[in-house]
Amino acid sequence: MHVRDLGGHSGCKIVLCELPDENVFVRKISSSIDYNKRLEIQAEKQKKFKSEYIKTPEILNSGMTDDSLFYFDMEYIRGITLAEYMNTIEIGKVREFAELIANNAISTETKNSSDSVKIFSNKIQSLKNTLASVNNDIIKTALEVLDKHNWSMFAKTACHGDLTLENIIVKNDQLYFIDFLDSFYDSWLMDIGAILQDIQTMWAYRFQDEVNINTIIRLIVFRDILMDKIKPVLGTSLNEVYYALLLKLVRIYPYTNDEKTRLFLNNKILSVLSIIAH
Numbered sequence: 001m002h003v004r005d006l007g008g009h010s011g012c013k014i015v016l017c018e019l020p021d022e023n024v025f026v027r028k029i030s031s032s033i034d035y036n037k038r039l040e041i042q043a044e045k046q047k048k049f050k051s052e053y054i055k056t057p058e059i060l061n062s063g064m065t066d067d068s069l070f071y072f073d074m075e076y077i078r079g080i081t082l083a084e085y086m087n088t089i090e091i092g093k094v095r096e097f098a099e100l101i102a103n104n105a106i107s108t109e110t111k112n113s114s115d116s117v118k119i120f121s122n123k124i125q126s127l128k129n130t131l132a133s134v135n136n137d138i139i140k141t142a143l144e145v146l147d148k149h150n151w152s153m154f155a156k157t158a159c160h161g162d163l164t165l166e167n168i169i170v171k172n173d174q175l176y177f178i179d180f181l182d183s184f185y186d187s188w189l190m191d192i193g194a195i196l197q198d199i200q201t202m203w204a205y206r207f208q209d210e211v212n213i214n215t216i217i218r219l220i221v222f223r224d225i226l227m228d229k230i231k232p233v234l235g236t237s238l239n240e241v242y243y244a245l246l247l248k249l250v251r252i253y254p255y256t257n258d259e260k261t262r263l264f265l266n267n268k269i270l271s272v273l274s275i276i277a278h
């Protein structure tokens, strides 16, 4: 079997495997034994995912390596990530994709969500403890805003868990979700918060010295169409997705150890605080 590294940033190994009969598949291997359970949940989430708007690579197989690491095999999607496609995509396609993502999110069935307030409150409390020694007024204000917010609007639904532009592959104008994640709270509103992290704050492009103006315009169009599409569902509570985005950004802070990313986060958190305030 011929194997080629596909990269991936957060630890798991992702390899493209080619069999002698030229059949190819992707194998995702856990980064450590401790991570096995989370990758198993990811495979389960991917297996269960059903949508009339979006596809996901079919799971073909799963098992354990000789080093006791969990892995799963899936269909290889010969395409590019939506983050990369945003550099060349036509505006008409941006509209189509934004609508597909919005339709997929709002079509999820609501489960019992009576415990949302407690779960969010616990999460924010633990963030406050983690960030207690951080001497940064923007973070302090953000934590206060998050703490005071009433999270009861966050319905528990199926969700992706880490819906970034890098976790969406496009092939023949079909969108595929990959890299599902078990999150502390499953809600489509958190998925919108995650995608806003890329299309509102341009997180996926943070390492680029300069982002092409056309890409920026496409991201703005993407955001506007996405927000227009979910407006009828959320009505006057449309701002809820910006609370989800704020929580996403603050949650990155404890893992940030370079000054450039910290500055980036400060700026973006400040701008989200101002959207929420207005």
Ligand SMILES: Nc1ncnc2c1ncn2[C@@H]1O[C@H](COP(=O)(O)OP(=O)(O)OP(=O)(O)O)[C@@H](O)[C@H]1O
Pocket: 006, 007, 008, 009, 010, 011, 012, 013, 014, 026, 028, 057, 074, 075, 076, 077, 078, 079, 081, 166, 167, 169, 178, 179
């Ligand atoms: N089924 C697939 N078909 C084609 N390309 C894939 C597939 N799965 C992963 N990739 C490529 O590999 C990259 C990394 O995969 P993935 O997002 O699952 O890992 P990651 O971001 O490193 O995740 P983790 O945080 O779980 O370690 C993707 O952005 C994509 O380019």
Ligand SMILES: [Mg+2]
Pocket: 166, 167, 179
């Ligand atoms: Mg990924």
